Amino acid sequence: MMRSRQEIVGQIEATVSGGAGDQVDALYGAPWHTAALVNGVIALLAVLVGGVLLAAHSRRTGTASWIKALALGGAVLGALGMLVAGGMYLDLFAAQPQLPTAPALGGG
Numbered sequence: 001m002m003r004s005r006q007e008i009v010g011q012i013e014a015t016v017s018g019g020a021g022d023q024v025d026a027l028y029g030a031p032w033h034t035a036a037l038v039n040g041v042i043a044l045l046a047v048l049v050g051g052v053l054l055a056a057h058s059r060r061t062g063t064a065s066w067i068k069a070l071a072l073g074g075a076v077l078g079a080l081g082m083l084v085a086g087g088m089y090l091d092l093f094a095a096q097p098q099l100p101t102a103p104a105l106g107g108g
Contacts, residue, residue, distance in 0.1 A: 001032060005094060033089055040085035046078030 053071035057063040087093055 043081030050075030
């Protein structure tokens with residue numbers, strides 16, 4: 001996605017037209033935010049599954065220790081995934097490309 005962002009930035013610098021703002025949002029913004037939402041949902045599922053398994057097996061005495069460790073690992077990785085997905089959605093890692101302002105026509 002970062003490579004496609006660089007390509008779009010290059011295209012913006014090469015040609016500036018009136019409808020390019022919508023094209024930038026359609027080609028870059030929407031897929032980036034969609035990927036962030038999908039990643040966030042998967043991370044939330046990992047947190048929920050890990051949390052439920054950890055809660056279910058934490059008080060049992062006969063549970064193997066690897067089950068608790070695996071559930072805790074899944075919950076922690078899910079939480080980390082939610083942080084990354086939130087950062088992607090809020091454009092904390094790379095801002096959406098902006099069109100440069102066009103010079104004013106006519107001298108007055």
